[in-house]
């Protein structure tokens with residue numbers, strides 16, 4: 001299809017898009033697949049009723065049958081929700097050159113406020129946060145329009161110290177980037193790519209390494225103490241704000257303006273961007289709402305200081321990989337016709353350091369690449385938490401009716417006319433960062449980033465779109481940002497568990513996408529958001545297919561149709577159809593078959609771990625038994641683990657409930673398969689009856705290969721702990737006994 005310009009043809013376009021060719025075959029396939037689902041559901045219900053009406057049917061058999069119907073119904077539901085992404089996937093292009101021409105002729109660059117988040121100096125090394133900040137301070141954007149705000153939820157001296165160093169280094173780094181026209185503007189990325197040839201490079205590298213040495217030295221010691229590093233009185237005074245009794249959960253607000261655009265210049269005399277450090281007030285008596293709370297504090301503090309109309313939210317594990325990214329964003333936000341309706345422009349999370357076959361599916365291709373282009377063709381993509389440029393105005397009510405904050409200074413149209421370091425500005429900034437400031441206001445409910453879910457990104461994007469805002473997904477050839485990934489299985493699964501819980505919180509709130517979302521945005525967008533809200537539901541069919549049905553099989557009860565039954569072909573179609581389409585999506589987004597294999601394996605693994613335990617935690621929270629928290633993902637890498645990751649070896653190593661369910665699934669399916677083989681040898685005529693179960697268990701076994709290795713073949717530290725294996729065997733024994741006694745009357 002020809003690209004469709006989104007502008008009137010008189011001016012050169014700022015952006016275009018085209019609908020992917022796959023849309024039409026996907027729509028046809030959807031109709032066929034959906035019809036097949038209806039046939040299967042009809043069959044299930046028919047059989048269930050005949051079973052129920054039969055006087056001799058035992059309770060256990062009905063239970064088993066109901067479970068199978070439930071599993072298949074959830075598969076069907078989840079399949080339906082994913083169709084929303086496949087109806088109209090689009091691809092966009094931007095023309096930053098045209099934008100620059102337009103701005104040179106007619107206008108001014110809008111201000112940009114960048115928010116960077118960090119929460120723990122030991123899980124998120126301050127040097128990595130510094131690299132994130134330097135990469136965006138060096139954006140190809142007028143420096144007097146660029147302000148970088150660091151939110152430190154760890155309230156750590158170490159992070160502030162690192163930024164004092166960074167502010168000094170930036171005076172050298174920014175002109176260096178400008179003069180050399182670098183595209184890699186995170187020093188760490190630049191120097192680790194062996195960009196060292198000129199003497200200027202060498203000099204810069206030495207300076208960078210010296211700063212890194214000082215910061216890492218402090219972090220290692222856990223205290224900022226070396227007086228010789230603290231050259232200015234101002235720095236010493238700032239660090240003295242950490243008084244006795246200061247903890248990361250209980251402390252006053254600390255705001256330090258480290259660079260002030262009005263007065264600070266780089267070594268060539270150019271203005272520096274603003275750089276502000278903020279540790280918001282924390283107190284045990286008020287909720288701080290984790291990252292969502294930090295986002296709102298930064299929204300307010302930045303409003304008092306610069307109030308730029310465009311906000312970039314960026315996690316500290318991600319740095320800019322392309323300095324013209326803000327210009328690409330403006331291609332959408334400044335577009336005269338549709339621009340005003342766009343709440344945010346989301347760039348995908350791309351990662352560095354992923355191993356060859358992407359063992360843990362860290363690329364998260366479906367959520368970060370495949371699904372967003374599908375939503376982009378409808379009303380717009382989800383907010384993914386980082387690498388996203390917001391129109392500040394979108395945080396204040398729907399496009400048609402603006403809401404106003406309780407203080408005029410916080411509203412998007414307010415113009416700041418005082419210096420960022422002035423007394424008035426600083427006292428207002430402290431006020432709006434206090435821990436009880438939001439009491440009795442609309443922050444978190446109607447204004448700003450929304451509270452109520454651990455995935456504040458998904459939830460906020462969803463609420464904005466329900467209000468009528470559009471959004472844009474922009475995925476240029478050169479990734480705009482590059483992030484780091486967790487490289488150990490447990491970290492990956494914990495992260496996914498947090499997401500699953502956050503999504504469930506939305507699913508079971510009054511804003512459930514299936515009702516509220518469908519009403520506000522229509523059926524397709526509602527389904528797309530529901531696909532995430534209900535992702536933890538995968539755990540239900542997976543648990544049934546991985547445990548219940550194999551246990552029944554071992555105890556002599558087969559659930560699946562024989563190969564001679566026409567229904568058998570329906571199952572084959574479901575399996576092959578869904579997998580083939582999934583593979584197609586993957587290959588069309590530059591994936592390899594092996595990466596796809598890892599991705600589907602991780603989906604199965606998540607089903608029995610993150611989604612399962614996420615559902616359990618969420619139920620506990622609903623029952624008031626426990627509270628939910630945001631466990632920050634660990635970003636520090638252990639060398640030995642790193643080596644195993646490079647080789648593609650799975651990392652177990654610690655005792656965790658996640659690994660218990662995985663081990664159980666691996667063992668029970670191996671047993672099922674062996675039992676099947678023995679029965680086929682004894683009664684070859686039963687092969688047709690057992691084929692489907694043996695195929696499914698065989699498929700699980702192939703997927704579980706790394707688990708068997710972890711249990712039996714490895715001796716390194718990352719192997720499956722003996723304790724985990726013992727607990728799994730015990731639990732399996734109990735489950736087997738329960739099944740055995742429940743099915744006593746059914747066996748023949």
Ligand SMILES: O=c1ccn([C@@H]2O[C@H](COP(=O)(O)OP(=O)(O)O[C@H]3O[C@H](CO)[C@@H](O)[C@H](O)[C@H]3O)[C@@H](O)[C@H]2O)c(=O)[nH]1
Nearest residue numbers: 117118119153290291294315316385386454455630632633
């Ligand atoms: O109380 C908190 C907890 C976290 N963070 C920051 O939030 C960011 C994301 O945390 P991380 O541990 O890296 O979580 P991820 O799972 O990698 O983050 C994904 O999922 C989050 C929602 O669960 C989103 O906020 C993120 O943008 C998205 O990348 C980091 O910069 C943290 O420093 C805070 O500022 N305050």
Ligand SMILES: [Mn+2]
Nearest residue numbers: 315317484633
């Ligand atoms: Mn992260």
